[in-house]
Amino acid sequence: xxxxxxxxxxxxxxxxxxxxxxxxxxxxxxxxxxxxxxxxxxxxxxxxxxxxxxxxxxxxxxxxxxxxxxxxxxxxxxxxxxxxxxxxxxxxxxxxxxxxxxxxxxxxxxxxxxxxxxxxxxxx
Numbered sequence: 839x840x841x842x843x844x845x846x847x848x849x850x851x852x853x854x855x856x857x858x859x860x861x862x863x864x865x866x867x868x869x870x871x872x873x874x875x876x877x878x879x880x881x882x883x884x885x886x887x888x889x890x891x892x893x894x895x896x897x898x899x900x901x902x903x904x905x906x907x908x909x910x911x912x913x914x915x916x917x918x919x920x921x922x923x924x925x926x927x928x929x930x931x932x933x934x935x936x937x938x939x940x941x942x943x944x945x946x947x948x949x950x951x952x953x954x955x956x957x958x959x960x961x962x
Contacts, residue, residue, distance in 0.1 A: 845884035854882030870902035
C-alpha cells in the first residue's frame with residue numbers, strides 16, 4: 839500500500855492535497871487542508887479536483903485556507919513593503935546642528951521607523 843493518499847475521485851491517481859467534508863444539517867461542503875488521517879466519511883481530493891469543486895444547488899462551499907501555503911500579498915502589504923524599501927534607501931539624516939553624534943549600527947532606531955521590528959524564525 840502506498841504511503842501517499844490518493845484523490846478519492848474515480849480514475850484519478852493524483853496525490854491528495856485537500857479533504858472534503860459534507861455537513862448535511864447545514865447544507866455545507868467544507869474543503870480544507872489534507873486531514874492528518876483518512877476518515878471514512880470524508881473525501882481526499884487532488885489539487886485539480888479541489889479547485890474545480892462545486893456543490894449542489896442551495897449548498898454553500900466553505901474553503902478553509904491551508905496554513906502551510908504561502909498567502910498572496912495584498913495591495914496594502916506590497917505598498918508597505920515598497921515604503922519600507924524607499925525609507926531604507928534614503929541616505930541617513932545628519933545629526934541636528936549643535937554637536938549631536940551620528941547613529942551607529944546597532945543603535946536603536948529613532949524617528950519614523952520605530953514601528954519596524956526584527957522577527958526571529960522559530961527554527962533559529
